[in-house]
Amino acid sequence: MNTRERLVEAAEQVIREFGITGATTRRIARQAGCSEALLYKHFPGKESLFMAVVLERMPAMRPALARLRLRQGEGDVSANFTEFALAALEFYTGVATIASGMMADPSLMAGFKAMLAGLGSGPHMPILAVAEILRAERELGRLDPGLDPDAAASLLLGACFHRANLSYFVDLPDADEDWAAAIVGTLFRR
Template identity: 65%
Template sequence: MGTRDRIIDAAEQAIHQFGISGATTKRIAQEAGCSEALLYKHFAGKEQLFLAVLLERMPALGPALTRLRRDVGQGDVAANLTAFTTTALEFYARAMAVAGGVLGDPPLLAGFRKMLAEAGIGPHLPIEALADILRAEQAAGRIEAGIDADAAASLLMGACFHRANLACFVDHLGDDHAWAATIVDTLVRR
C-alpha cells in the first residue's frame, strides 16, 4: 500500500475514532507512519484529505449510478432502484462522521465548499444523475410519466440521508433492504 493510501486510511480511522476536530494532521500522519510534511505533499489541506476519504473509502455512488444508468430499460426497475437505494443509504451512513464534522466547523466547511465549487463536484450531482436516470426509465415506459423525476430523486436521496442520520441516534431501525424496497415502491409505483 502506498503512502497516499495509508494517509487516507489513517484519516478515515481518525475521523471515526476522534471526530473531525480530533482528526488532526499530526495524528493522521503519525497513524500513517509518515511526517506531516509528507502528508501535505499528497494533500493540500484537511479539506482535500477528507474529500479523498469520502470519494475513495466510502461505498461509491458513482459506480452505483453507472450501473443504474447501464440497466435503464433492463431487468426489474424496482429491483435496480432498490439496489441503488441500499448503496446510497450505506454511503450516507458511512459519510455521516465526515459530513457532521465538516458542518460543525465553519472554517473547514468554507474551505470544503470552495474546494467542491472549484472542482465542479458536490452532493447535488448524484441527485441530478438519478433524476436523469428516472427520466430515461420514464421514456422507456417503466416508470409512470407523471412522476416528477427531479422530485423523486430528491425524495429518494433525502430519505437515505435522513435514515442514515436517524441511525446515529437509534439502535435499530429495521431491515435496510426492506426499507429501501418500500421507499422505491412508494416513489415509482405504477
C-alpha cells in the first residue's frame, strides 16, 4: 500500500473513531505512520483528503450510475432504478458521518464547497445524471411521456438521502429493498 492509500485509510479510521471534528491532520498522520508534512505533500488540505475518503473508501455512486447508463433502454426500467436506489441509499448512509461533520464546521465546509466548485463536482451531479438517464428512457417510450426527469431525479435521490438520514435515528419498519421498489414504483408509474 502506498503512502497516499495509507493516508486515506488512516483518515477513514480516524473519522470513524473521533468524528470529523476530531480528525486532525496530526491524528491522521500518526495513524498512517507518517508526518503531517508528508500528508500535505499528497493532499493540499483536509477537504481533499476527506473527499478522497468519500470517493475511494465509501460505497460508490459512480459505478451505480455507470450500471444504470449501461442498462438504458434494456431490461426492466423499475428493476434498474430500484437497484440504483439501493446503491444510492448505501452511498448516502456511508457518507452521512463525514457530510454532517463537515456541515458542522463552517471553515471546513467553505473549503470543501470551494474545492467542489473548482472540480465542477458536488452532490447535485448524481441528480443531473439520473435526470439525463430518465430523459433518455422517456424518449425511448419506456416511461410516461409526462414524466419530468429533473423532478423525478430529485425526488428519487432526495428520498434515498432522507431514508439514509432517518436510519441513524430510528429503526425503519420496512426492508430497504421493499422501500426502494415502492419509491421507484410510485415515481415511474405508467
